[in-house]
Amino acid sequence: MISPTETTRDYEWQGDYHRFSLLGRPWSGCYALPWRSYLTAKKTSSVKIPAEKGGVMKNRRIFFAILLFTSFSFVPLSAYPGTYHIMLQGFHWESSAVPQGWYTIILENSQRIKETGLNLVWFPPPSASASPQGYEPTQLRNLQSAYGTEAQLREAIRVLSPEVNVLADIVINHRSGTNGWADFTNPDWSTFTIVRDDEWGGEKSINTDLGNPAPFSRDLDHKNPETQNGIKSWMAWLKNDVGFAGWRYDMVKGYAGWAIEIYNDHTLPAFAVGEYFDDDTAKVIDWIDSTHREWQKRTTAFDFPLRNALYQAIAWGNYDWLKYHDRGAGVIGLWSDKAVTFIENHDTEEARNSAYAPPFPDGDQTLQGYAFILTHPGTPCVFWKDIFDTGPERERRIKQLISIRKSYGIHSESKVWIDRAGKGDCYAAYIFGDHGEIAVKIGPGSWSPTGSRWDPVDDLLTSGNGYAVWGEDGPK
Numbered sequence: 330m331i332s333p334t335e336t337t338r339d340y341e342w343q344g345d346y347h348r349f350s351l352l353g354r355p356w357s358g359c360y361a362l363p364w365r366s367y368l369t370a371k372k373t374s375s376v377k378i379p380a381e382k383g384g385v386m387k388n389r390r391i392f393f394a395i396l397l398f399t400s401f402s403f404v405p406l407s408a409y410p411g412t413y414h415i416m417l418q419g420f421h422w423e424s425s426a427v428p429q430g431w432y433t434i435i436l437e438n439s440q441r442i443k444e445t446g447l448n449l450v451w452f453p454p455p456s457a458s459a460s461p462q463g464y465e466p467t468q469l470r471n472l473q474s475a476y477g478t479e480a481q482l483r484e485a486i487r488v489l490s491p492e493v494n495v496l497a498d499i500v501i502n503h504r505s506g507t508n509g510w511a512d513f514t515n516p517d518w519s520t521f522t523i524v525r526d527d528e529w530g531g532e533k534s535i536n537t538d539l540g541n542p543a544p545f546s547r548d549l550d551h552k553n554p555e556t557q558n559g560i561k562s563w564m565a566w567l568k569n570d571v572g573f574a575g576w577r578y579d580m581v582k583g584y585a586g587w588a589i590e591i592y593n594d595h596t597l598p599a600f601a602v603g604e605y606f607d608d609d610t611a612k613v614i615d616w617i618d619s620t621h622r623e624w625q626k627r628t629t630a631f632d633f634p635l636r637n638a639l640y641q642a643i644a645w646g647n648y649d650w651l652k653y654h655d656r657g658a659g660v661i662g663l664w665s666d667k668a669v670t671f672i673e674n675h676d677t678e679e680a681r682n683s684a685y686a687p688p689f690p691d692g693d694q695t696l697q698g699y700a701f702i703l704t705h706p707g708t709p710c711v712f713w714k715d716i717f718d719t720g721p722e723r724e725r726r727i728k729q730l731i732s733i734r735k736s737y738g739i740h741s742e743s744k745v746w747i748d749r750a751g752k753g754d755c756y757a758a759y760i761f762g763d764h765g766e767i768a769v770k771i772g773p774g775s776w777s778p779t780g781s782r783w784d785p786v787d788d789l790l791t792s793g794n795g796y797a798v799w800g801e802d803g804p805k
Contacts, residue, residue: 420451425475431453450494469563495575499576502581576596590622628667631710635659649752733790754773
């Protein structure tokens, strides 16, 4: 990551609204400049650029100084398109305890999922596990789990595909033994796949752990070719035989980001996202940068910093947390195309008793959160309980927000202009989609879109307690 002080970096422009880039990556949604052209400005020499932590310019004037006093070579650039994914977390913490099996529940709701407009569904860990939720995998190729049988899993994937891409929850930081601490079977691995500093006292690798340990299981050595080949073979089987289209990588703080490059390059997922559980935006961006040498192939990450900011705003009225200098909060404020935004998940929901983070406020406040993530850039992820287990009115309102997103062509790189973000007041912004502009307000403050193009009454698309969404020229 770059230093908060003066640093030397190359830079480039790209896209409809030119974006400042550091370390070879595009910073989407940070600065909108007044011209539109598809050009890349390749620096002929490095310049010194004051930058704040996270790589965002402190002052726009430095950019214009660069334009005036340095030379560029211009080359054609095809637009880097945003993606239009809307994800569903297709389970919750207690799904493994459902008597009829969770895969049966997914099957019964498959048409409902499709009709909602969700095109990615994140499934729970598929393999046999020492814990019912699946996060202590034992026999990786045994797909009989607390969620159901292998046949039920395959059928759920088949019924959802191809309209919906199904993501497997990939737990590769650690592995548990079949009957003991380290007897790895199906597939068989030697104990040299375990890092040297793991708690188990047997014969292990010479390499130490490259991340946070998992004391409840054996930490894996991703430097060991045996580990790499075993994981690549298993993941390729999940994709090419079982039918998964992509990955949700669990607990990525536990191993090096370069391992993600190895496994993604081997399996070529349609979509991949990592769980880097941290509220520090710079650290999440650093992890994204570590997942591939080519920035276009880097993996997305759950936007925990944005989730924290939304919690502070909606639970406590700190709407100013949703704006950081000239940009939005979280990963979407720096690199929205690599951000998966969410309100709740299986680690933060109420059933976890705030073990990792407080649950999002329920009722109308949850809808305020969805009014934000479903109208903003990034890839929004809807939690199963929030849409399917809280009654028809909540489901209707979330579906309405999804419909607005799709109708106006809001995507992972849509541009945002924040009009207001005040403590105890509200957050209000304009978002630019492929098919028109929308405006959104969350919070108690009074606000509506202004200008000759807007009619605050006729252009209102949906509203509820503490939120409202307007669309340019009304409903589509």
